[in-house]
Amino acid sequence: MTERIYIFKKFERFWHWSQAGLIIFLMLTGFEIHGAYSNFGFEKAVGYHTIAAWSLVGLWVFAIFWHLTTGEWRQYIPTTEKVVAMIQYYLLGIFKNSPHPFRQTQLRKHNPLQRLAYLGVLLFISPLIWVTGWLYLFYDQWAAWGLGNLDLSLVATGHVIGAFLMLLFLIAHIYLITAGATLTSHLKAMITGWEEVH
């Protein structure tokens, strides 16, 4: 018997997918700027990367507003409850067809590992990327801002570290989409809003 609950609201889904698109595009252009491969050419890659970055800033303004006004920010409050159970599930239970230790509700969309991961992205990776990214973007203003002694290699390396962390997150995140009640239940939820739970 399949039960369906409405997890992701319209704005949330829009936010998620546009953010996903922007982040993947930022990674593609970013790693090109970093010299990892070549596609658009350095100059265009910088231009697109900049446009995508500002678009993401705009998106975040709306997202932050939405989270604060709807109280959805509470979804990211970390908890230790069932963390061990989740880890055990991914390491062992999932192979034995054990039941998922966490049951989604509208008030608790994310399992405890998700909460921790997203909070980590929010509190560590994002600030690292944003701060270094903005400095990078306004490189020609450093002297005027009194930051003349700042070393571009530090800022750039920080930005690259952020990018690699985001890449690791992305790989794990994409895989874990398949770890729902069925292979596609998480994906469907993020598209339609409705999650199938057993």
Add this chain to the structure above:
Amino acid sequence: MLRKTFAVVLAAWFMGPAASLVGAQEVAVKLNSTADHTKFKELQQTFKSGPEVTKACLSCHTEAARQVHRTKHWTWEFMNPENKQKLGKKNVLNNFCISVESNYAGCTACHVGYGWKDANFDFTKEETVDCLVCHDTTGLYQKPPGLAGNPVVGAPLELPPGSGKFIKPVDLTKVAQKVGKTSRDTCGACHFRGGGGDGVKHGDMDTSLAAPDAEVDIHMDAAGLDFSCGTCHKASSHDVPGSRYTPTAQDKGGAHIRGKEKQGNPATCVACHSNAPHKEADTKQAARLNHHANKVACQTCHIPSFARGGVPTKMSWDWSTAGKLDKDGKQFTIKDDHGHAIYASHKGDFVLGQNVKPQYRWFNGEVTYTLMGDKIEKVEGGPVGINRINGSPGDGKSMIWPFKIMHGKQPYDPEYKNLVKPHTAGNDDTGYWKNLNWEKAIAAGMKDTGLPFSGKVDFIETEMYWPITHMVAPKDKALGCVECHTKGGRLEGIEGVYLPGRDANPFIDKAGWTLALLTLLGVLGHGVLRIFTARKH
């Protein structure tokens, strides 16, 4: 006079009523000089020599010769105020034809004087200043090598004697009556041919600049801005600014303003374009590019390659292979597909280059020469610097500059361990170009320098730096970002700056990609295991 009037009338007739208003009067012609030299009695005579012309010039321009006497163009000497090195063509040597000393009669074809045939030339005489070589407007005035800076006057001259080649005499009266401002042609007569031939030496100066199109030089573009050399190298009191001994590597002085005291070198890019040359109206990246201009010389991006006008420049010269003879025992020349010599018995092997990508270095304008008497050593893989440039990313004075680096292999004295000045040009018993005997040629050359010569000759590798500053391309041909912002790009090896696209922290990159790969393998393994276990259940 009649013909001129007729021309004006004709022009007026063609141009219609507007032009007819001024009528057939000569005021319609805008002259750019207040003097018509054809009208000067002093110049209405048959001149038998250059100095006679100069005397006539000096009868009105009374101080001109004494002004010229103060300049490098006359003295061929320059005291570098920074390191007190005594430079100038008279003293330095290079890795082209090597040296002026002992070869005066040949080299001084490019001296702004008459008669400098040996070390005893009198630099105080006024009438031996050559006014015409810079102020000729006819293109008829020429000073062939071998005549110590004198033109051929009177009868045709066979040069070299016995060659059957005759040089036509110059009509000095005509040239003198048509004097005017310097031009690309007058400056170019020597500077386009530095090193003994068209484009040989500089790489960014050759006869393609006599009437270039915009692609070759946006400023000199004959159908566009049409700058002469003097537009930038604005002379004052016959002193022409701009120097390769003490170049202005970094100009923080901004655009020049009339009346402002203490303006620097007028020949820099900044002197016109200011320190913030990129404008928002022209490019979205103006601020970013202006920031680049703090460390990158304008020339680096705006001269994408040198020798762009179809004239090759010498990139290397190997004197050690000179002296071969053909089966008849005669000197010979080997030419490339374009007809340019790549070997000559009297000079050795050449490597030529066109559209050459410059090499880039931090440069603060300080140049040190290896002079005669400086001890040198043959070291593996390290050529001797004929000149050495200074600069570093952190000295606050350096910019990243483009260079032509001329490679040479030239004679030196392995016992006294110094470079030598051979006697090359000259129709005598010791000149190398005629006799192909190094020992004799060097002994003769060194006698002029007053330094000892051991009698032994060896060859040593040398290099010489030539900052690239001419042949500025149109702005749409300036370097794109990726020329430098890439691995193995133009600025590979330039230290002290982090170049996105070129640079990375190797540890972070390695760790980042390794972790990404491990994560990928981890999730894939996890997935495979899930598929495998799912089947069992």
